[in-house]
Amino acid sequence: MMEAESGCVDSSWVEDVCKRFVDAFMARSSNFDEMTSLESSNADINMPRETLLNMVAAVLHDKNPEEAAEFVECILKKVLQEFQHRIVQHKGQEMEGINCIHGGDAHKREVQNNELNEIKTILERTKVQFQDFKSSWEREMESLSLRMHGLSQAASEYHKVAAENRELYNQIQDLKGNIRVYCRVRPFLPGQNNGKSTVEFTGGKGSIVIANPMKPGKEHRKSFMFNKVFGPSASQEEVFLDTQPLIRSILDGYNVCIFAYGQTGSGKTYTMSGPNNPSPSDWGVNFRALHDLFKISQQRKDLIKYEVAVQMMEIYNEQVRDLLCSDSVNRKLEIRNNSQQNGLNVPDASLLPVCSIQDVMELMNLGSKNRAVGSTAMNERSSRSHSVLTIHVRGVELASRDVLRGCLHLVDLAGSERVDKSEVIGERLREAQHINKSLSALGDVIAALAQKSPHIPYRNSKLTQLLQDSLGGQAKTLMFVHVSPDEDSYGETISTLKFAERAATVELGAAQSNKESGELKDLRDQINMLRDALCKKEGELDRCQKELRMKNSEILLEKQRVKQSVSPSHSGLQAPGLGNLRSPLEEVGNTEIYRSPSMAQKSMPVLSLRKSSSLRQDSSLGSPKFEEEAASTEVCRSASMLQKSMQIVGLKKSNSVRQDSSLGLSRFEEECLKRRAYQNASSITIPELLADSGDSISTKKARASHEGVRVSPIPNNRYDAVESSIDIQLSNDLTDSVAQTYTAPDGSSDVNVSARKRLETEGSSSLIHEEYAEAESRRTGMSQQISDVRTSKIGFGKRRQDTERRHGSHHQAGHIAKKPITAVETADGARKAGRSFSQSKLLKAIKRTTEAERKQNNVLL
Numbered sequence: 043m044m045e046a047e048s049g050c051v052d053s054s055w056v057e058d059v060c061k062r063f064v065d066a067f068m069a070r071s072s073n074f075d076e077m078t079s080l081e082s083s084n085a086d087i088n089m090p091r092e093t094l095l096n097m098v099a100a101v102l103h104d105k106n107p108e109e110a111a112e113f114v115e116c117i118l119k120k121v122l123q124e125f126q127h128r129i130v131q132h133k134g135q136e137m138e139g140i141n142c143i144h145g146g147d148a149h150k151r152e153v154q155n156n157e158l159n160e161i162k163t164i165l166e167r168t169k170v171q172f173q174d175f176k177s178s179w180e181r182e183m184e185s186l187s188l189r190m191h192g193l194s195q196a197a198s199e200y201h202k203v204a205a206e207n208r209e210l211y212n213q214i215q216d217l218k219g220n221i222r223v224y225c226r227v228r229p230f231l232p233g234q235n236n237g238k239s240t241v242e243f244t245g246g247k248g249s250i251v252i253a254n255p256m257k258p259g260k261e262h263r264k265s266f267m268f269n270k271v272f273g274p275s276a277s278q279e280e281v282f283l284d285t286q287p288l289i290r291s292i293l294d295g296y297n298v299c300i301f302a303y304g305q306t307g308s309g310k311t312y313t314m315s316g317p318n319n320p321s322p323s324d325w326g327v328n329f330r331a332l333h334d335l336f337k338i339s340q341q342r343k344d345l346i347k348y349e350v351a352v353q354m355m356e357i358y359n360e361q362v363r364d365l366l367c368s369d370s371v372n373r374k375l376e377i378r379n380n381s382q383q384n385g386l387n388v389p390d391a392s393l394l395p396v397c398s399i400q401d402v403m404e405l406m407n408l409g410s411k412n413r414a415v416g417s418t419a420m421n422e423r424s425s426r427s428h429s430v431l432t433i434h435v436r437g438v439e440l441a442s443r444d445v446l447r448g449c450l451h452l453v454d455l456a457g458s459e460r461v462d463k464s465e466v467i468g469e470r471l472r473e474a475q476h477i478n479k480s481l482s483a484l485g486d487v488i489a490a491l492a493q494k495s496p497h498i499p500y501r502n503s504k505l506t507q508l509l510q511d512s513l514g515g516q517a518k519t520l521m522f523v524h525v526s527p528d529e530d531s532y533g534e535t536i537s538t539l540k541f542a543e544r545a546a547t548v549e550l551g552a553a554q555s556n557k558e559s560g561e562l563k564d565l566r567d568q569i570n571m572l573r574d575a576l577c578k579k580e581g582e583l584d585r586c587q588k589e590l591r592m593k594n595s596e597i598l599l600e601k602q603r604v605k606q607s608v609s610p611s612h613s614g615l616q617a618p619g620l621g622n623l624r625s626p627l628e629e630v631g632n633t634e635i636y637r638s639p640s641m642a643q644k645s646m647p648v649l650s651l652r653k654s655s656s657l658r659q660d661s662s663l664g665s666p667k668f669e670e671e672a673a674s675t676e677v678c679r680s681a682s683m684l685q686k687s688m689q690i691v692g693l694k695k696s697n698s699v700r701q702d703s704s705l706g707l708s709r710f711e712e713e714c715l716k717r718r719a720y721q722n723a724s725s726i727t728i729p730e731l732l733a734d735s736g737d738s739i740s741t742k743k744a745r746a747s748h749e750g751v752r753v754s755p756i757p758n759n760r761y762d763a764v765e766s767s768i769d770i771q772l773s774n775d776l777t778d779s780v781a782q783t784y785t786a787p788d789g790s791s792d793v794n795v796s797a798r799k800r801l802e803t804e805g806s807s808s809l810i811h812e813e814y815a816e817a818e819s820r821r822t823g824m825s826q827q828i829s830d831v832r833t834s835k836i837g838f839g840k841r842r843q844d845t846e847r848r849h850g851s852h853h854q855a856g857h858i859a860k861k862p863i864t865a866v867e868t869a870d871g872a873r874k875a876g877r878s879f880s881q882s883k884l885l886k887a888i889k890r891t892t893e894a895e896r897k898q899n900n901v902l903l
């Protein structure tokens with residue numbers, strides 16, 4: 043081996059040395075080869091050989107040969123150690139299993155133990171590290187949660203503030219009463235050009251930008267602002283979400299109107315009702331609103347009791363039709379303006395109560411079937427009428443009994459359309475013209491309202507008439523304006539949005555709740571009740587007045603008839619029709635009427651009854667009691683007649699026959715005797731004439747006529763007296779009695795003709811029976827007296843002398859007739875003076891007197 047010139051070792055020498063060392067090294071490491079008996083292992087070992095050669099060569103090439111051996115050995119040792127260590131590490135895992143199976147030797151076990159210990163140490167270290175990490179993580183989490191809590195609080199505050207803001211905004215809207223406008227863009231329909239849309243932008247804050255497809259460029263874009271804009275992807279639920287607060291306010295007594303406006307086919311019906319046969323997720327505003335109504339009313343059921351009823355109608359060709367009625371085509375309805383009390387603008391339309399959403403769906407299906415729809419080029423199922431679904435809610439607060447009335451109009455307008463585009467003809471064309479006319483009337487109303495014009499032309503169409511309360515009243519009004527995204531509809535879209543923009547500026551004034559307090563309701567009910575009662579009474583009064591007029595005219599007629607019959611030219615003794623001179627039924631006293639206590643009291647003056655405490659308008663007053671009083675009245679009447687009779691015969695009005703309870707019985711009997719004397723005197727007048735001259739009546743009449751003596755039993759002024767008398771019946775009775783007495787010269791005169799007639803005409807009232815009985819007894823008494831006179835002629839001459847002395851001999855017959863008239867007037871006057879009889883005593887007295895008279899007559903006979 044030779045040294046290099048530069049002092050460096052020769053390369054061949056290096057190579058040789060390297061080789062030897064590497065071989066030695068490889069020999070020492072042969073035990074590893076055994077361990078790795080695999081083929082592949084050789085390749086692995088060959089590799090270090092090359093590497094070792096290179097390494098050793100690299101180390102040795104600048105070393106002296108003396109130091110080389112030592113140096114290389116040292117390196118190789120180190121390399122070997124490292125190699126062994128690595129081999130152990132590398133193979134350790136594989137050997138582990140084998141050592142376990144075969145028990146392994148102690149060394150291996152030791153290695154394993156070492157490794158295990160090492161692993162344990164690592165594990166312990168890792169544990170400690172993990173603990174540290176955990177505690178630091180916990181600390182971090184804690185601080186994070188604190189921060190999160192703060193953030194969530196801030197978020198909730200934000201939501202609260204946002205909700206408050208919205209509420210305040212709505213309140214401002216309510217106060218101003220603006221018509222709220224929500225805009226909805228329909229998606230492209232299957233088959234439509236999806237590529238080009240006129241709607242360029244829709245913003246969450248209510249802005250929408252429409253681009254002109256024919257003129258690109260910024261200047262041809264138009265933007266509009268509304269309360270809310272829903273893009274084509276907005277779901278039915280999203281659309282309804284902002285409508286919900288309005289539904290709640292219906293239950294608080296507000297009137298709400300939601301109407302859908304837009305060109306034909308833009309999605310109005312879809313928004314309001316949903317597609318045909320909708321699933322709950324497709325439900326339109328109508329169903330959702332009612333669903334909410336029932337839900338909220340159910341939640342409030344412990345506080346307020348709600349009743350919900352539904353009306354559904356349509357305006358087709360300017361006619362309002364009931365959609366819930368089978369005969370809707372023929373039944374035309376009228377619209378009443380100016381908020382009716384019950385909130386019904388169309389009171390004649392069917393109003394059906396509903397309790398659940400199912401009821402509503404059934405009714406709406408029925409209504410939809412009855413609605414006028416047709417196919418146009420623009421829409422396969424186009425609504426040809428404006429449909430109005432009205433929900434009436436009435437709630438009664440259980441505690442205060444306050445009444446809330448709310449009403450919701452859901453209006454799906456027919457679509458505006460260009461007749462050339464919709465290619466309609468015939469009936470469809472007529473419908474389109476009506477639709478466009480009414481929509482333009484709506485536009486006029488909106489324009490007038492926006493300009494605060496003094497005249498709002500509501501009456502120009504049925505549609506504006508129907509919406510009058512919602513557009514000009516105190517309702518909350520929301521308009522859904524619909525646009526189609528397709529390019530063809532650009533013109534209609536712009537005009538629709540302009541219309542909506544104008545509508546948004548309309549201020550309706552603050553909405554007002556229809557709440558009626560319980561007390562007010564009671565008072566109103568009372569007023570209504572009293573008004574009804576008053577109407578009834580007025581009706582009765584009218585009827586009574588009519589009857590009274592009729593009776594008065596009857597009396598007048600009767601009076602004229604009687605006047606004619608008793609005129610001076612009429613010389614007959616009999617006064618024809620005198621017995622018919624009757625007072626009206628009420629005036630003579632009908633016991634049926636008197637059964638009513640109030641009528642009894644009223645009738646007391648007629649019957650000369652003293653207002654008795656026992657006959658007060660008291661419900662305890664039994665009719666028998668009254669009959670008793672009425673019977674006493676008859677006694678009164680008899681007593682009054684007695685007075686009259688006494689006057690007729692010229693007796694001075696006696697104080698002893700005062701209408702006084704102190705009337706003594708014996709005194710009364712005395713008076714009765716006098717009365718009998720009168721009766722004798724009065725009843726014998728004509729018989730006396732007959733007996734005196736022996737002439738017949740006709741002869742007597744002829745003679746009287748020749749002498750210029752009027753033989754009229756009742757002079758004309760008698761009737762004036764009758765008329766002036768309150769108790770016309772009393773006078774009539776007396777007149778009848780007297781008249782009948784004169785007409786029966788043979789003593790068989792029927793003095794009770796009038797009573798019998800009354801019995802026939804007025805029915806079998808106990809009063810008339812009594813009267814009849816009394817008249818009958820009087821007749822018997824008079825007949826008796828006539829026959830008495832015939833036989834005895836007691837006192838005739840004296841009475842005649844008295845008569846002649848008072849009235850002169852020429853007027854004997856006339857005087858006889860005149861006396862009763864004066865007597866009647868006097869008796870009436872006395873009665874009018876208000877003196878009353880003690881009824882029961884008088885009744886007894888008269889009975890006793892009659893008995894006494896009868897006895898006396900018998901004696902006389």
Ligand SMILES: Nc1ncnc2c1ncn2[C@@H]1O[C@H](COP(=O)(O)OP(=O)(O)OP(=O)(O)O)[C@@H](O)[C@H]1O
Binds near residue numbers: 229306308317456
């Ligand atoms: N938001 C929407 N999503 C899906 N489809 C819609 C939507 N809006 C409308 N449509 C569909 O568009 C079509 C026309 O809608 P719709 O009948 O509601 O229009 P319209 O405005 O009521 O028309 P018209 O005034 O002629 O009655 C229907 O087939 C409907 O299903």
